[in-house]
Amino acid sequence: MSVLIQPCSAAETLAARDSICAVYGAAFAAPPYVRGPASAAAFADTLMRHVGRPAFRCLVARDAGRGEIVGFSYGYRSAPGQWWHDVVARALGSAGSRRWLADAFELVELALLPAYQGQGSGGQLHDALLAAVAQPVAVLSTRQEETAALALYRNRGWIDLRRDFHFSGGSAPWLILGLDLTGTRSHPLLGG
Numbered sequence: 014m015s016v017l018i019q020p021c022s023a024a025e026t027l028a029a030r031d032s033i034c035a036v037y038g039a040a041f042a043a044p045p046y047v048r049g050p051a052s053a054a055a056f057a058d059t060l061m062r063h064v065g066r067p068a069f070r071c072l073v074a075r076d077a078g079r080g081e082i083v084g085f086s087y088g089y090r091s092a093p094g095q096w097w098h099d100v101v102a103r104a105l106g107s108a109g110s111r112r113w114l115a116d117a118f119e120l121v122e123l124a125l126l127p128a129y130q131g132q133g134s135g136g137q138l139h140d141a142l143l144a145a146v147a148q149p150v151a152v153l154s155t156r157q158e159e160t161a162a163l164a165l166y167r168n169r170g171w172i173d174l175r176r177d178f179h180f181s182g183g184s185a186p187w188l189i190l191g192l193d194l195t196g197t198r199s200h201p202l203l204g205g
Contacts, residue, residue, distance in 0.1 A: 015077035016084065016134045018141050023064040026071045030060060032082040033073070040084075040124035045158055045185075056122075060087075063121060067092060070118075072142050074125065074134050084125035086138040090148060091119035101152070101189055104175050113174055113191045118148040123162065135165050149195045154178070157186040166190055 021029060038053035040046075063069065066089035074084035091098045091114055098119070102110040120142065125135055143151055155162055157176065175189040 014083075014129055014132065016074040016129065016137070017077050018072055018074055018134075018137050021071040021073045021085070021087075023069055023071075026064050026069075026087070027061070029073065029082060030057060033060065033085050036082060036085055036126055037122070037124050039126050040130075043127065045156055045160065063087070063089060066090065066095070068118065068147065070142060070146065072138055074129070074138055076129075083129045084123075084134055084138055086120070086123040086142045088118055088120040088122075088142060088146075088151070088153075091117045091152060095119075097121075097154070100180065101154070101175075104178055104189065109174060113150055113152055116148050116150070117191075118143070118146040118151045118194075120151055120153040123165075130161060135161070136169070139165060139169060143192070143194060146194065149193070151192045151194055153190050154180075154187050155190065157188045163188070166192075 026033065034053050034057045037056050038048070038050065041048040041052065068090035069087070070089065071085065071087035073082045075081060076083050093099065093102070098114060102114050105113060123135060123138055152174070153166070153171070155166065169192070171190040171192045173188055174191045176186070178187045178189055180187060
């Protein structure tokens, strides 16, 4: 299945919110995530807040034949006062925070409908999203168990900043990952 990767402005992201949330719900319904309808509804509220963040950037993957949204990826500049930034800054300590959070792009979500997973579209979303960011590093959190998402990140050079991290209220361990973008701007995977 062929997809087209397209930028999506903040206004366009909000207009496509229902489609984006449907992809999120389907992508994270299966193990190991097992997020239900309540999680997808909470994501809709989170997305509404995130579109206003500094340097917000969103891309969608559309089925080349039908035009429907089948995947998305987004992020923004991580900054003090944002929940994820502050929690991760404490976990990384002062030296890690200076290196990885002082001027970082936070890759918040990358999701594809299950039928489109494993065909390279996730990598296309990842690479296109990071190709145009101004920050020198990118950061993200992902489940610690071996997933297709973790394999994608590893294949693109992401490194562990913190293992066995637990967000409040959660029981599964997470990884905090970082990617130095300064040496990859001309990397063919990142569109340079």
